[in-house]
Amino acid sequence: MSAPTSPAATESSAARVRRRLSGRAASIAAIVIAVVWTLPTFGLFVSSFRPEQEIKTTGWWTFFTDPSLTLANYRDVLFGTASQGQLASYFVNSFVITLPSTVFVVALAALAAYALAWMNFPGRDWIFLGVFALQIVPLQMSLVPLLSFFSEGVSIGGVQVLPAWELEGAFQFTTVWVAHTIFGLPLGVFLLHNFIAQLPRSLFEAARVDGAGHGVIFRRVVTPLIVPALMSLAIFQFLWVWNDLLVALIFAGGGVETAPLTVRLAEMAGTRGNEWQRLTAGAFVSMIVPLLVFFSLQRYFVRGLLAGSVKG
Amino acid sequence: MGFSLLEELPKILWLVIGVAGFAAVIGLLLLLVDRGPKTRRDWWQAVCFLGPALLLLLLGLVYPAIRTTALSFFDRSGDSLVGLDNYVWMFTQPEILTVLRNTLLWVLFAPFLATATGLLYAILVDRSRFESVAKSLMFMPMAISFVGASIIWRFVYAVRPAESDQIGLLNQIVVWFGGEPQQWLLNQPLNTLLLIVVLIWVQAGFAMVVLSAAIKAIPAEIIEAARLDGTTPWQLFRHITLPSVWPTVTVVLITISVQTLKVFDIVRTMTGGQFDTSVIANEMYNQAFRYGELGQGSALAVFLFVLVIPLVLVQMRTNRRAREQR
Numbered sequence: 217m218s219a220p221t222s223p224a225a226t227e228s229s230a231a232r233v234r235r236r237l238s239g240r241a242a243s244i245a246a247i248v249i250a251v252v253w254t255l256p257t258f259g260l261f262v263s264s265f266r267p268e269q270e271i272k273t274t275g276w277w278t279f280f281t282d283p284s285l286t287l288a289n290y291r292d293v294l295f296g297t298a299s300q301g302q303l304a305s306y307f308v309n310s311f312v313i314t315l316p317s318t319v320f321v322v323a324l325a326a327l328a329a330y331a332l333a334w335m336n337f338p339g340r341d342w343i344f345l346g347v348f349a350l351q352i353v354p355l356q357m358s359l360v361p362l363l364s365f366f367s368e369g370v371s372i373g374g375v376q377v378l379p380a381w382e383l384e385g386a387f388q389f390t391t392v393w394v395a396h397t398i399f400g401l402p403l404g405v406f407l408l409h410n411f412i413a414q415l416p417r418s419l420f421e422a423a424r425v426d427g428a429g430h431g432v433i434f435r436r437v438v439t440p441l442i443v444p445a446l447m448s449l450a451i452f453q454f455l456w457v458w459n460d461l462l463v464a465l466i467f468a469g470g471g472v473e474t475a476p477l478t479v480r481l482a483e484m485a486g487t488r489g490n491e492w493q494r495l496t497a498g499a500f501v502s503m504i505v506p507l508l509v510f511f512s513l514q515r516y517f518v519r520g521l522l523a524g525s526v527k528g
Numbered sequence: 529m530g531f532s533l534l535e536e537l538p539k540i541l542w543l544v545i546g547v548a549g550f551a552a553v554i555g556l557l558l559l560l561v562d563r564g565p566k567t568r569r570d571w572w573q574a575v576c577f578l579g580p581a582l583l584l585l586l587l588g589l590v591y592p593a594i595r596t597t598a599l600s601f602f603d604r605s606g607d608s609l610v611g612l613d614n615y616v617w618m619f620t621q622p623e624i625l626t627v628l629r630n631t632l633l634w635v636l637f638a639p640f641l642a643t644a645t646g647l648l649y650a651i652l653v654d655r656s657r658f659e660s661v662a663k664s665l666m667f668m669p670m671a672i673s674f675v676g677a678s679i680i681w682r683f684v685y686a687v688r689p690a691e692s693d694q695i696g697l698l699n700q701i702v703v704w705f706g707g708e709p710q711q712w713l714l715n716q717p718l719n720t721l722l723l724i725v726v727l728i729w730v731q732a733g734f735a736m737v738v739l740s741a742a743i744k745a746i747p748a749e750i751i752e753a754a755r756l757d758g759t760t761p762w763q764l765f766r767h768i769t770l771p772s773v774w775p776t777v778t779v780v781l782i783t784i785s786v787q788t789l790k791v792f793d794i795v796r797t798m799t800g801g802q803f804d805t806s807v808i809a810n811e812m813y814n815q816a817f818r819y820g821e822l823g824q825g826s827a828l829a830v831f832l833f834v835l836v837i838p839l840v841l842v843q844m845r846t847n848r849r850a851r852e853q854r
Binding site for chain 2: 242243245246249250253254255256257259260263271272273274275276277278305308309311312315316319320323324325327328330331332335336337340343347350352353354355356357358359360361362363365385386387389390393394395397398399401402405429430431432434435455458459460461462465466478481482485486489492495496498499502503506507509510511514518521522
């Protein structure tokens with residue numbers, strides 16, 4: 217800042233040069249990382265628009281010297297025959313699975329979090345602790361019994377207490393909704409409890425003086441105030457369910473009637489691993505919705521991450 | 529046999545009915561909560577609000593977890609008690625030992641490298657002109673499914689015979705440097721490491737975002753003072769940045785470790801667990817749902833749970849300490 221008159225100042229100008237050099241090295245390092253992180257997706261994206269013959273015989277980087285574009289891959293993989301992917305149907309399935317699973321978790325978690333934060337009943341703290349602890353139980357611990365619960369019902373000592381859910385056609389989605397709702401609840405309750413418990417007590421007292429019960433307070437006072445938290449949770453649950461493979465594999469089966477995009481793509485990667493014209497376009501069909509959600513609502517997503525919402 | 533909207537109609541219809549029915553139930557609960565009996569009112573209200581969630585958790589998580597633990601001591605169909613046989617099988621069967629070794633490799637490499645990359649990148653782009661764009665680039669894979677990410681990387685690892693053009697980026701780079709194209713996904717243990725790269729690619733963005741927030745929380749005066757003292761960037765990192773964000777680094781490391789232990793989709797999509805790349809979660813799925821070995825599958829699930837517990841305990845302690853410091 218000051219005129220270079222003292223030896224200390226020459227030293228600091230040397231330091232400045234060094235800093236500028238290291239600044240350049242830092243920029244290069246940052247660019248290298250950014251390229252490594254972006255290039256694989258970019259390569260797949262470019263390939264998805266190249267004709268089948270070219271994807272299979274030349275690298276996607278040759279596209280820039282010899283460009284040829286086609287939408288045939290997307291047309292075939294979305295609307296073609298069953299062996300080409302038929303992804304449009306699976307796309308519908310993904311939606312039908314994801315929307316209710318998100319709505320159910322957000323609503324039930326909000327009610328439960330409100331009860332745990334602002335209602336007085338015996339055992340409240342223990343129940344909260346229990347729900348909190350459930351976050352650490354891996355999905356794998358409940359898959360086998362939950363599946364038999366749906367397929368065989370519950371019997372205690374040979375007596376059938378609950379019947380099997382013999383669902384067919386579109387009704388089969390119900391088991392996937394229930395499974396995803398169950399697996400999303402511990403994190404949802406925990407996350408929303410953090411927000412709801414921080415609301416000022418005076419708010420509730422004022423509402424109660426006006427004669428409002430819990431139902432009204434929840435609807436008119438609490439819900440509007442926790443919209444950002446609800447958004448965060450909704451985005452997380454949406455992305456989680458849309459991107460999930462394991463739960464869908466077990467509870468939705470593999471058919472075109474109920475299986476989501478992830479199940480179909482994983483299957484195509486396994487059985488038709490070299491049909492790159494389908495895999496590239498298919499991968500982007502499955503990515504477009506989460507990417508849109510993510511980029512339009514990134515703010516809420518980041519806020520949710522920082523509040524500790526990473527599901528187990 | 530293409531796409532016909534008519535065939536999709538039942539799905540949409542059931543979606544609408546499902547959501548509408550659910551909304552009706554919630555509306556009913558909101559009405560009932562304040563119209564309960566005069567005695568035991570607090571119980572009634574708690575049942576209305578907490579009941580549905582609690583019932584689902586008890587039926588869908590608590591009871592199944594107990595049942596799985598019990599099943600792990602039974603034979604394949606869950607009929608006769610076999611004691612610790614399933615656990616002995618797990619630790620003696622050569623294939624399962626490979627599975628355990630692979631899981632160990634995953635936990636050793638993925639969390640550390642993802643966190644280190646995320647931290648480095650967060651520091652490099654901090655306060656730069658393109659910070660938000662640069663962050664989005666690394667963050668984007670977080671939105672993609674593991675299945676999508678696996679297809680992206682399978683394409684990078686794709687191989688063609690040496691005499692023809694390569695279509696996979698990695699092999700093309702090898703060829704440019706005068707090497708022979710490799711069957712990357714067939715040779716162990718390199719193939720497991722290449723699968724780990726996919727998880728690092730996805731999780732580094734998470735580490736970067738959380739650590740970047742921690743870096744921004746360091747008071748500007750401290751950094752300014754250090755700059756005036758002529759500290760080098762390395763000294764700044766070593767003595768100021770790293771100690772300040774250390775609690776966050778631990779949390780990130782543990783969170784990614786827990787995710788890593790449960791990794792399933794990547795292995796399943798990339799190799800299907802073949803060529804000695806299987807991990808616990810994949811093997812659990814195979815045993816329980818493909819071979820019908822309920823006992824062995826359950827034992828693997830229980831082992832996974834046991835591995836997660838200490839990590840979570842450490843995390844809870846770090847969280848508490850961080851809160852006390854605030």
